[in-house]
Amino acid sequence: MENVTALNHPLIEHKLSILRNKHTGTKLFREVVSEIGAYLIYEAMRDVELEQTTVETPLETITMGTLNEDNYAFAPIMRAGMGMLDGVLKVIPNAKIAHVGMYRDETTFEPVNYFFKAPEDIGNREVIILDPMLATGGSACDAIDLFKKKGVEKIRFICLIAAPEGLKKVTTEHPDVPIVCAHIDDHLNENCYIVPGLGDAGDRIFGTK
Ligand code: PRP
Numbered sequence: 001m002e003n004v005t006a007l008n009h010p011l012i013e014h015k016l017s018i019l020r021n022k023h024t025g026t027k028l029f030r031e032v033v034s035e036i037g038a039y040l041i042y043e044a045m046r047d048v049e050l051e052q053t054t055v056e057t058p059l060e061t062i063t064m065g066t067l068n069e070d071n072y073a074f075a076p077i078m079r080a081g082m083g084m085l086d087g088v089l090k091v092i093p094n095a096k097i098a099h100v101g102m103y104r105d106e107t108t109f110e111p112v113n114y115f116f117k118a119p120e121d122i123g124n125r126e127v128i129i130l131d132p133m134l135a136t137g138g139s140a141c142d143a144i145d146l147f148k149k150k151g152v153e154k155i156r157f158i159c160l161i162a163a164p165e166g167l168k169k170v171t172t173e174h175p176d177v178p179i180v181c182a183h184i185d186d187h188l189n190e191n192c193y194i195v196p197g198l199g200d201a202g203d204r205i206f207g208t209k
């Protein structure tokens, strides 16, 4: 699928095996979600534009690219996206944060937006949306819409596990938004859960069930 990248690496597979294991406890689950978040952001920023800066090394002066971290905002979709925030902030620590509160209605599986708080200058920033799970794609599409309405021109989406159904929806509705995931799973079940998946990411990160 165009504009979709899945990290294809044995160490990522190893980390995902920890998350998929139903016996993995909250502490380890949270740590690994955050760690994979950092790997995803590296890949998602592969095409980023750097500013050319003069740097004096101990040996000579060179011109090289640096990232203007003030141009970026991370946007975790609550709750589960919060689990990725620590990891991505280790890589781009000066990015601002935009919180998007969203939950899926249990019967319709449609997303319900209950909170939105973004930096005042969000329209001038590139936004990287964080959510471990892309299932039907409804939450991702609505979150992307929210930022487009605020004037954001460049949006990226990173997730741990994506379902083919959701990828199809997001890439059709928002072909301009690149998606980087750790893995593309097989399908959605009758409750719109990703199979094989890892269960309910929010509950496993926050220990609510
Ligand atoms: C999960 C997940 C996504 C959404 C994905 O959140 O973190 O936001 O479902 O599903 P979709 O692609 O079908 O929209 P959930 O609604 O369970 O809320 P939570 O993070 O508060 O548990």
Ligand code: URA
Residues within 6 Å of the ligand: 080, 133, 135, 192, 193, 194, 195, 197, 198, 199, 200, 201, 202
């Ligand atoms: N949300 C989750 O947390 N897991 C799924 O499999 C689907 C939606």
